[in-house]
Each structure stands twice: as C-alpha cells, then as structure tokens.
Amino acid sequence: MSKLHFIGGEKGGVGKSLVARIVAQYLIDHEMPFLGFDTDQSHGALLRFYGDYAAPTAIDRYESLDRIVEAAVAEPERRIVVDLAAQTQPFLMRWMEDSELLALCPTMGIELTYWHVMDSGQDAVDLLGKLLDQFGDQLPLVLVLNEVRGDRFELLQASGLRIRAESLGARVMSLRHLQDSAMQKIDGHSSSFWAAINNTGKTQHSLGLLERQRVKNWLNRAYQEIDRLAV
Numbered sequence: 499m500s501k502l503h504f505i506g507g508e509k510g511g512v513g514k515s516l517v518a519r520i521v522a523q524y525l526i527d528h529e530m531p532f533l534g535f536d537t538d539q540s541h542g543a544l545l546r547f548y549g550d551y552a553a554p555t556a557i558d559r560y561e562s563l564d565r566i567v568e569a570a571v572a573e574p575e576r577r578i579v580v581d582l583a584a585q586t587q588p589f590l591m592r593w594m595e596d597s598e599l600l601a602l603c604p605t606m607g608i609e610l611t612y613w614h615v616m617d618s619g620q621d622a623v624d625l626l627g628k629l630l631d632q633f634g635d636q637l638p639l640v641l642v643l644n645e646v647r648g649d650r651f652e653l654l655q656a657s658g659l660r661i662r663a664e665s666l667g668a669r670v671m672s673l674r675h676l677q678d679s680a681m682q683k684i685d686g687h688s689s690s691f692w693a694a695i696n697n698t699g700k701t702q703h704s705l706g707l708l709e710r711q712r713v714k715n716w717l718n719r720a721y722q723e724i725d726r727l728a729v
Contacts, residue, residue, distance in 0.1 A: 499609040500570040501729070502578045507615035508625050510584035513644040514615045515543035517673065518581035520720050521613075522548045523691045525577055527721075532577035535566050537586055544581045547690050557586040563593050570608050587625075591632065600636050611729050613640045618648040623657050630663060639668035640727060645675040671723040676716045680709045691717055 505518045518534070522544060525532040534552035536542030544552035556562040570578045582590065594600065603610050614629060616622035626641070641663055643651055649672075654660050664670065684694040687703035695714050697704055705713060 500574045505613040506582035508587040538583040615642040635666040
C-alpha cells in the first residue's frame, strides 16, 4: 500500500509544519523513501528544511492536488507527506469529496492518513468537532496533541471529542514542547533536525552540548510516538 499523509489542523500556529518536519526526519532516519509536498507558497517549512525531498504544490488547484495522488500511485514504496498551510482545509476537503478520494484510495492501493495537529486552545477543539461531523469514521485520523501552549488539554477532554474521535478509530500522539531557544536556533540556521543535532560548530545558531542532547531526546520521544502509531 502507498502511504499518503496529510498534515494539517487548519488553525495557524499549532505546529503543523513542525510535525511535517518531524515526520520527514523520521522517514530519513529510518531510510524510508518519501516525497514531500508543501502548500505554503510564502515560507514552506518542508521546502526550507528538507528541500531535497520536497516540491511546492498549489492547494487551490485540483490538478496540483491530483499530482499528489498520482505520485503515490506511481511509486507505492515511497511515502507521501503533505504539509498543509493554515486555512487550506476547506478546499482540500472539497477536492477530496468531489474526487471521492476516500472511496477510491483502497482501489488505488493508497492508505491515507490525516494528521490533525492541535494545541490546547478552544479553536483547535472546535475544528476537530467540525472534522468529525464532516467525515465521521471515513477519514483515518491521527490527533497530534502539541504541547507548545500547554500539556493538559482540559478543553479537549471536557468536550468529549477525544473519546468520540478514538471511538471512530482515531489514533492519538503527544508532542512535547521543545525549549524555545533551541527551536529558534534550529530555525535560524534553517537546519534539519539531524544537522542541528550533529553540528558542533560555534556560530550564533549552533546548539550547545546539552541543547543538542535535549533536542535528540525530544526527537526520540516523538519517534517513539510515531512508532506506536504504526503509520
């Protein structure tokens, strides 16, 4: 089966591109061939940090989205990772419905997964509710609980939507918060996570010894979560 991963969440600032970068690094480190598609035309993270593996795509053009599926069919052994920019979900879902993509995927040998990246705010909870209302158990979901703004997620728990999502087959992973200064150095150097961990230089964007160890531990924890998901 080809594996097609859409990484979204609709709301800006919840960490969609961060998750896409982690998935990209995971595939590289596990020697799994993949192709990334970046829908952010202004500052796409996959294009910036993993440019050798990524290509731009226009989210508002059906023919561009069609090419993502064609790429998945052309090379079944290669994963496809799509980093969705904020406020692109309505067009993506319309394309999926008009193309009857979810019904076609099994016949094309494609296993599709939508990663819904969330912070602990109410907006992210509301967007999850809309997604479940629209697709129910038809859209295979991974809920990514990104601790960038807190690790308790009381609003999600109180809403009952996590229980509802899991009852519909959704899988859940947690992404711990990485210290802001370390992430700023990585981003300032436009480094892949591998490069950031292995760069022992002394520039202003280089990580210190313990910072490199913390990033390595943080990334390994994320990898353990991805392993558990078996996606």
